[in-house]
Amino acid sequence: MTTPNPEAGDATSGRRRAVISSFVGTTIEWYDFFLYGSAAALIFGPQFFPSLSPLAGALASFGTFAVGFIARPIGAMVMGYFGDRVGRKSVLVASLMLMGLSTVLIGLLPAYESIGVWAPILLIVLRLLQGIGVGGEWGGAALMSVEHAPKGRRGLFGAFPQMGMPAGMIFANLALLTVSTSMPQEQFASWGWRIPFLASAVLILVGLYIRIGVEESPYFKKTLTAAAVVRNPISEVLKNHWRAVLLGGGTFIASNAIGYLFMVYLLSYGTKTLGLERNTVLIAALIGSATQFVMLPVYGYISDFVGRKRVYLFATGGTLVWSLAFFPLIDTRSTPVIILSVFVLALLVAGTFAAQGAMFSELFPTSVRYSGASLAYQIGAVFGGGFAPMIATALHGSFDTSAPVVIYMVTLCVISLVCIALIRETSARSLDEFDQPSAPGGAEQRRSAVQHIA
Incomplete structure (x- = not known):
């Protein structure tokens, strides 16, 4: 008779809670972040920039959206520092609280007509705090899932x-x-839009309840036990892993920018430029998001067998091809065609997001993994998604056609494809290999998983 192994059961339960916590926490964080983006596209122009023209108001509104991305590397460095020195869990709790509190305060913020110029100023400050919060969230959530993953399942868990x-x-x-x-x-334009922001208070309590009960990452525990905590992880990353940070960020530029174009910019473009019903565009965005939600674990599972790089290359190459058709299809103003266009783009972009969690974690050793993965992700976010809605708005406003936006999308895909090609496949190796400089080839592997250009 087989003797039950309670430790194995505890490990399985711990993994399950870590994955659930990462998913719930990031859902709440992205709810807050995307809520701002949707409101920036639909509401914030007349609420906080009423004296500007519709185009200038849209640009100003998307400008405050971009401010959050500028703050994200700051959040990555600050929270990455503490995540590599104090632990993943405590930093994730702090990021959730910061993000949620900022969102609730946005819901309480008076409009321009009540407090004048202080309204957009305070909006920018709160958006900066949102950016700092989300800047430290992704790296910790990805690491908690990947570092809890059983052998051969890092892609799925990530x-x-x-x-x-x-x-x-x-x-x-x-x-x-x-x-x-x-x-x-x-009524919606006057005060109704505030309700979803205030609802974030309830979500914070749910997220904290789940996140506080999660066990610390087993890899970070090993680092503490071995007294291998790095004194200044940010300095270590910038000194010895800067290639991995830059190329990792470069792989993310296209998918992040294009993701925000169809999830945020499309709301403004569809309603204000094409004259579509707001609900039609929102439904298309919802279908795209649902497609990504379903396909992400599928792509992650596949990456455990064929590798992160192949999935990433396939998805980014497909995104490049479909970018040529995306806005021309949107411009038809046909609801079924718009939904099809968004569905296919979301289907492809999901492949890049799925491979990313494990790939970025595999680029760095445990001692600097939080800092390195967070910086790579947020650099890609700044140069990709942060300015994408504003750039697309300016391009269309200058040329009165979507063709320059298509060229912009294709250019970003080419940049990301080059960066993906320069990163080594890491899915077959254990995360421990990056922490063993004495192992054969370990010193080189520990520096980074990036191919050097001769």
Whole structure:
């Protein structure tokens, strides 16, 4: 008779809770972040920049959206530092609280007509705090999942925190859609839009309850036991792993930018430029987010067998091809065609997001993994998604056609494809190999998983 192994059961339970915690936490964080993006596209222009023209108001609104991305590397460095020195868990709790509190305060913020110029100033400050919070969230959530993963399942486990992104987008758009359809447009524009922001307070409590009960990462525990904690992980990353940071960030530029174009910019472009019903565009965005949600674990699972790099290359190459058709299809103003266009793009972009959690974790040793993965991710976010809605708005406003936006999307895909090609496949190696400089080839592997250009 086989003797039960209680430790194995505890390990399985711990993994399950870590994955659930990462998914729920990132869902709440991205709900807050995407809620701002959707409100920036639909509401914030007249609320906080009423004296500007519609185009200038849209640019100013998307400018405050971009401010959050500028703050994300700051959050990555600050929270990455403490995540590599104090632990993943405590930093994730702090990021959730910071993000949630900022979102609730945005819901309470008076409009321009009440407090004048202080309204947009305070909006920018709160957006900066949101950026700092989300800047430290992704790296910790991805690491908690990947570092708890059993052998051969890092890709699958790393996809679960990524699922929080489309889930957050779904909840944010559903919240706006529900509120906007339950009251007259004047009431929604005046005060109804605040309800989804204030609802974040409830989500914070749920997220904290789940996250506080999670065990610390087993790899970080090993680092503490071995007294291998790095005194200044940020300095170590910038000195010895800067290639991995830059190329990792470069792989993310295209998918992040294009993701925000169809999840955020499309709301503004569809309603204000094409004259589509707001609910039509919101439904298309919801379908795209649902597609990503379903496909992320599928791609993550596949990456455990064929490798992260192959999945990433396939998805980014497919995104490049479909980028040529995306806006021309949107410009038809046909609801079925728009939904098809968003569905295919979301299907492809999901492959890049799925491979990312495990790939970025595999680029760095445990002692600097939080800092390295967070910096790579947020650099890609700044140069990709942060300015994408604003750039797309400016391009269309200057040329009065979507063709320059298509060229912009294709260019970003080419940049990401080059960066992906320069990164080694790491899925077959154990995370421990990066922490063993005495192992054959270990010193070189520990520096980075990036191919050097001769």
